[in-house]
Amino acid sequence: MPNPKLKERQIEIFRTIMATGSLTVAARHLGVSQPSLSTAIKRLEDQLGIALFARISGRLVPTQEAELILAEVEHVHQQSEILSDVIYSIARGDASTFRFGSTPSLGARLIPKALKRLQQQGTAGTFYSDSLSQRDVRDYLLFGQGACVATIAEVNDPVIQTVPIATAGLVCVVPAGHPLAGRRSVRPADLSDEQLISFGATTTHGLLIDQTYQRWGETRKTAVYVHFVDAALAFVAERIGISVLDAFSAIDCDVHGLVAIPIENSASVSAYVHVCDRRPRQKGVDSLITALREIAAAVTNTQAGAKTDE
Numbered sequence: 001m002p003n004p005k006l007k008e009r010q011i012e013i014f015r016t017i018m019a020t021g022s023l024t025v026a027a028r029h030l031g032v033s034q035p036s037l038s039t040a041i042k043r044l045e046d047q048l049g050i051a052l053f054a055r056i057s058g059r060l061v062p063t064q065e066a067e068l069i070l071a072e073v074e075h076v077h078q079q080s081e082i083l084s085d086v087i088y089s090i091a092r093g094d095a096s097t098f099r100f101g102s103t104p105s106l107g108a109r110l111i112p113k114a115l116k117r118l119q120q121q122g123t124a125g126t127f128y129s130d131s132l133s134q135r136d137v138r139d140y141l142l143f144g145q146g147a148c149v150a151t152i153a154e155v156n157d158p159v160i161q162t163v164p165i166a167t168a169g170l171v172c173v174v175p176a177g178h179p180l181a182g183r184r185s186v187r188p189a190d191l192s193d194e195q196l197i198s199f200g201a202t203t204t205h206g207l208l209i210d211q212t213y214q215r216w217g218e219t220r221k222t223a224v225y226v227h228f229v230d231a232a233l234a235f236v237a238e239r240i241g242i243s244v245l246d247a248f249s250a251i252d253c254d255v256h257g258l259v260a261i262p263i264e265n266s267a268s269v270s271a272y273v274h275v276c277d278r279r280p281r282q283k284g285v286d287s288l289i290t291a292l293r294e295i296a297a298a299v300t301n302t303q304a305g306a307k308t309d310e
Contacts, residue, residue: 005045011073014052019071023062075136082130082145096285100126100142101140102150105205106227106271106292107131109251109300111150114291124286134204141276148275148285150292152246153204161277163289166296168247170212170266173236173258180242181259188218188263195241197232198222203231209244211267233258247299269295 006088017026017037042222045052062070080188085099096283102111115127130146138157149155154162172191174180180190181309198220199205213220223241226232229249236243239258246269249258275281 002063006044007049010040011045014036014066015070015073015077016042016142017053017060018062018066022059034052034099072266079136079139079143082140083143085128091199096128097128098282098288099130099146100148100150100284100288101130101132101146102136103132103134103152105152105246106150107251108230108233109296110271110292113295114288117291117294118287123149123284123293125284137274142273142278144276144279147279147282148273148288150271150273150288152248152269154198154270155273155274158192159276159278163273163275164195165271165273165292166248166299167268167270167290168296168299169249169269170208170244170263171247171260172223172242172263173250173253174235174242175236175239176254176257176259178242178259180261181186183261186196186266187264187265188213188216188220191242191244192218192221193221196199196221197224197226197235197241197243199227200231203227208246208267208269212244212265215265215267224304251299 007154013026013030016029017023020026020029023034023037023041028038030037041052049175050065051063051242052069054063082099111129115129127148129298130140132140132151134151134153137151137153137155137247138160140146140149141155141160147251150165173178180186180194183190198209201207201210210220211246224235229245232245233249233253234238234258235241236258247260247262248269248271250258253260271292273285273292275285
């Protein structure tokens with residue numbers, strides 16, 4: 001037998017209790033009595049076959065399962081709000097609105113620079129720039145939440161069209177004044193004694209970094225794991241360690257007192273813009289692609305110059 005579908009009211013009750021941490025406050029917020037709220041949660045627990053909350057020293061404490069469920073609920077809720085904004089924009093006839101997404105690697109520096117270039121060129125309209133995790137990219141495009149997504153990862157889907165933007169390499173990011181900061185390039189062996197701030201082996205960055213280390217017969221030893229490039233850069237700025245990132249993420253890192261050093265014989269990092277070929281292509285997509293290519297060219301030329309100097 002298929003699992004019975006959860007009702008929106010059940011999700012709302014669960015989300016409110018998780019947010020308030022109190023049945024009394026949640027009941028007041030939802031405009032219901034506390035006993036009826038307790039009954040609703042008990043029915044939800046019975047339906048799921050798990051406990052969602054426990055009473056510890058008089059406090060309502062979510063179980064681990066409840067925390068995992070909340071993460072998924074918030075993810076769907078955020079996507080629903082984005083979709084709502086898109087629908088209202090269409091209803092208003094606001095054709096000048098351009099909504100797109102990007103993952104953190106390109107969203108941190110490359111996207112802002114591309115938007116600045118579009119504004120300087122007199123591109124009018126309202127921009128919505130959404131920050132996405134890689135797992136959100138496919139649904140974001142398929143359900144029309146945005147016109148395109150910029151990322152360093154490929155999307156293998158027959159209805160998703162991929163437009164290459166540029167290819168760069170990996171760089172080692174260190175604080176200014178670090179012993180490696182004056183180098184034109186480095187190798188993985190040069191980093192063996194450093195505290196490495198890096199990414200999980202199954203992430204896009206982790207895979208590219210491991211490929212590079214393997215080319216040199218080295219094994220990556222990570223001291224601090226992070227999920228996003230902005231966290232890696234922040235930790236390096238605090239002199240917790242050094243990091244290896246794609247060159248796009250490290251654009252203008254010198255303004256934060258950091259130095260990006262090309263890694264010799266590194267794996268190639270490609271920047272892409274993905275669009276859904278089942279939907280009309282907005283004019284803004286091509287304008288963004290052109291601007292991204294112009295900005296990215298400066299990055300790849302800088303890396304090429306560093307190799308030439310070496």
